[in-house]
Amino acid sequence: MAQTAEWLGIPPEHPFGLAALPYGSYTAAHHADEYRVGVAIGDCVLDLTTATDRVMPGRAHLFRSGSLDEFLAAGDGAWSGVRAEITRWLSDETCRPVIEDLLVPAENVSLRLPFTVADYVDFYASEHHASNIGRIFRPDSEPLTPNWKHLPIGYHGRAGTVVVSGTDVRRPCGQMRPPGADRPTYGPCVRLDFEAELGFVVGAPSHLGEPVPAGRFAEHVFGVCLVNDWSARDIQAWEYVPLGPFLGKSFATTIAPWILPLAALEHARVRPPSRDAELIGYLTESSDWGLDIDFEVRLNGHVITRPPYSAMYWSPAQMLAHMTVNGASLRTGDLYASGTVSGPDRTGQGSLIELGWGGAEPVPLPDGSSRGWLQDGDEITITATAAGEGGARIGLGSATGCILPATPE
Numbered sequence: 001m002a003q004t005a006e007w008l009g010i011p012p013e014h015p016f017g018l019a020a021l022p023y024g025s026y027t028a029a030h031h032a033d034e035y036r037v038g039v040a041i042g043d044c045v046l047d048l049t050t051a052t053d054r055v056m057p058g059r060a061h062l063f064r065s066g067s068l069d070e071f072l073a074a075g076d077g078a079w080s081g082v083r084a085e086i087t088r089w090l091s092d093e094t095c096r097p098v099i100e101d102l103l104v105p106a107e108n109v110s111l112r113l114p115f116t117v118a119d120y121v122d123f124y125a126s127e128h129h130a131s132n133i134g135r136i137f138r139p140d141s142e143p144l145t146p147n148w149k150h151l152p153i154g155y156h157g158r159a160g161t162v163v164v165s166g167t168d169v170r171r172p173c174g175q176m177r178p179p180g181a182d183r184p185t186y187g188p189c190v191r192l193d194f195e196a197e198l199g200f201v202v203g204a205p206s207h208l209g210e211p212v213p214a215g216r217f218a219e220h221v222f223g224v225c226l227v228n229d230w231s232a233r234d235i236q237a238w239e240y241v242p243l244g245p246f247l248g249k250s251f252a253t254t255i256a257p258w259i260l261p262l263a264a265l266e267h268a269r270v271r272p273p274s275r276d277a278e279l280i281g282y283l284t285e286s287s288d289w290g291l292d293i294d295f296e297v298r299l300n301g302h303v304i305t306r307p308p309y310s311a312m313y314w315s316p317a318q319m320l321a322h323m324t325v326n327g328a329s330l331r332t333g334d335l336y337a338s339g340t341v342s343g344p345d346r347t348g349q350g351s352l353i354e355l356g357w358g359g360a361e362p363v364p365l366p367d368g369s370s371r372g373w374l375q376d377g378d379e380i381t382i383t384a385t386a387a388g389e390g391g392a393r394i395g396l397g398s399a400t401g402c403i404l405p406a407t408p409e
């Protein structure tokens with residue numbers, strides 16, 4: 001495996017080493033209106049917009065806007081070509097004069113939403129999460145609905161409220177029906193929650209009317225990012241029957257600023273857990289896209305759960321095949337999220353509703369307080385690492401957000 005050039009001084013175990021190279025969009029402190037595409041390397045950001053202008057002019061137009069949009073649309077040939085060049089710059093000692101002045105300390109940049117989110121879809125691909133939610137929301141029914149093991153369940157969310165990590169999240173107001181009440185009330189959500197998820201970013205579009213087979217996943221999906229699907233459980237519980245999530249989800253969705261390309265996940269690929277239902281043809285994929293990615297969620301700095309992505313039932317290739325099997329087309333910038341990542345036990349549940357079992361068993365915090373639901377001022381930070389070569393771990397950055405009080409009436 002290639003190492004970063006010695007002059008960069010990046011230890012091999014750094015989560016943003018040469019094996020990662022995630023892409024983002026940033027502005028530097030002294031140029032707040034000048035957007036650039038950056039690549040994370042160690043504790044720095046490489047100014048890819050300027051670097052391509054300087055030494056890769058044939059690709060420079062892909063990065064000139066400062067967002068990833070044109071690069072995403074350029075397809076897998078451009079994705080692999082650019083990654084190979086960046087790898088060479090950062091590993092070949094002779095490239096030092098070319099890029100040294102384009103490395104900006106990460107602490108000196110503001111990371112922006114890295115691409116224009118086109119459509120946003122959220123799946124429900126963890127059997128453990130779906131079973132837990134079923135038990136909490138519908139205690140008198142089977143935890144999983146009859147369709148759950150035959151198709152990856154999802155819904156279309158609100159692309160316009162996807163925000164980048166660090167954006168504060170205002171507690172939503174809405175309708176809810178308090179336990180035991182026979183009429184709904186209106187007011188600030190009192191059961192505010194997070195959901196730790198993995199997002200998949202579509203690069204290459206598809207044609208309307210033409211399904212995208214699971215085997216073409218890597219031609220269309222550019223990479224992954226961390227997602228927090230903030231959820232207002234009381235609003236959700238009252239509104240979701242019969243058409244699914246709506247205002248309980250659409251007020252904000254946080255993504256990490258770094259998009260890690262699929263090329264970085266080669267060593268993280270694992271076989272998903274075994275299926276116990278016979279699948280219809282388009283869901284029987286030709287390649288395995290289970291992923292060995294370990295999540296951590298911190299509430300006010302304290303780790304409250306470590307969800308394992310490898311336990312997810314449906315793979316992102318199956319999600320893509322299902323999302324397009326009716327002929328719905330993909331657009332550059334489409335984002336689809338996995339659904340809450342939950343493992344088989346309490347140490348790996350990816351939402352507060354599971355960790356605190358619907359508010360009945362609040363999660364203790366080191367300061368002596370506990371949380372059934374998120375309070376104003378609480379900060380949730382999701383981080384994750386993927387398996388790399390030879391036991392190394394590759395970073396996905398972090399998705400963080402702080403809860404602001406509801407807007408006064």
Ligand code: CA
Nearest residue numbers: 195229339340
């Ligand atoms: Ca979700």
